[in-house]
Amino acid sequence: MTLDELKIRLKIPIEDTSQDAYLQIVLDDAIDYVKQYCRQTFDEGLPPNVKQAVAKLVKAYQENSNVASQSLGDMSKSFFEGGTMNEVHRLLQPYKKVRFI
Structure with a gap:
């Protein structure tokens, strides 16, 4: 996945x-997490759903995940x-990939 x-x-x-430098x-970091979680290297490239997961991770890194509720005027999140x-x-x-012990 490219920048x-x-x-x-x-x-x-x-x-x-x-x-760009931060992203x-x-x-x-997100790609590394995905590879470790899936126990795969994705040598053929990341499938679309994996790219979507990577983008969601990056977006989560950008947001303040400690916020339980946030409102601004009529908007609430x-x-x-x-x-x-x-x-x-x-x-x-x-x-x-399943790990066998």
């Missing part, structure tokens, strides 16, 4: 390079514990 593809998934204009670092990770793990479940 440009991540920016498209996060609805950040490609021309906006103000966050590249968290993109690498609530977070619940583990919501993002539950969604990420749901997307990754088909790609997770």
